[in-house]
Structure formats: C-alpha cells, structure tokens
Amino acid sequence: MTDMIVIYVTCANTEEAKAIGRHLLEKRLCACTNILGVVNPMFLWPPKTGMIYEGQEVALLIKTLESKYEEVEKEIIKLHSFDTPCIIAFP
Numbered sequence: 001m002t003d004m005i006v007i008y009v010t011c012a013n014t015e016e017a018k019a020i021g022r023h024l025l026e027k028r029l030c031a032c033t034n035i036l037g038v039v040n041p042m043f044l045w046p047p048k049t050g051m052i053y054e055g056q057e058v059a060l061l062i063k064t065l066e067s068k069y070e071e072v073e074k075e076i077i078k079l080h081s082f083d084t085p086c087i088i089a090f091p
Contacts, residue, residue: 002091005069007062009076010039010086017060020079029072030064066091 007030011017014035021033036059045053064072066089073087 003066005064005066005089005091007064007069007072008086008088008090009060009062009080010041010057011060012057012081014058016079016081017058020076021060021062023079024062024064024072024075027075029068029075030062032063034061034063035059036061 009017009020011020014037017033017035021030021035024030025033038056039059040054041057042052042054045051062072069089076085076087
C-alpha cells in the first residue's frame with residue numbers, strides 16, 4: 001500500500017477543520033479525516049523581522065491516495081482562511 005498518504009493541515013479553528021474534512025469526504029477525495037485539536041504554533045512572523053508569533057490552530061489529518069494529492073491540495077486552498085496554509089503529505 002505504498003500509494004497511501006496522510007496529509008497534515010493546520011486550520012484556524014475546529015469549524016474550519018470540520019468544513020474542509022467534510023468537503024473532501026463529500027467529494028470522495030479522502031477515506032477519513034481526523035481533527036486532533038488545538039496545537040500551539042510558534043514561527044517567525046512577519047518574515048525577516050525576528051519577531052516570534054505564538055498562536056493556536058487545529059490540526060487536521062487527511063487519509064487519502066497519493067494520486068489524489070493535487071486535487072486535495074486545490075480544494076484545501078479554496079476553502080482555507082489562511083493565505084498560505086500548511087499542507088504537508090507523508091507516505
């Protein structure tokens with residue numbers, strides 16, 4: 001089963017994670033989603049300022065096939081509230 005992947009996405013809140021997960025399931029782009037709950041990101045923002053941003057997000061895991069990744073990514077970007085959402089795929 002080497003074509004299976006898990007996609008990790010951080011969302012603004014639980015409602016956004018549920019909306020994205022439900023949309024992907026309804027479009028048959030994934031088999032399952034898991035909302036892991038609140039994560040506390042820390043990152044440099046704005047870039048090159050040296051300022052560290054701390055916040056709260058919700059982690060969403062999406063289980064799908066590697067062949068569906070590009071379409072899943074497009075759908076996430078259409079629905080996501082962040083300008084540049086974190087979307088990372090793992091085999």
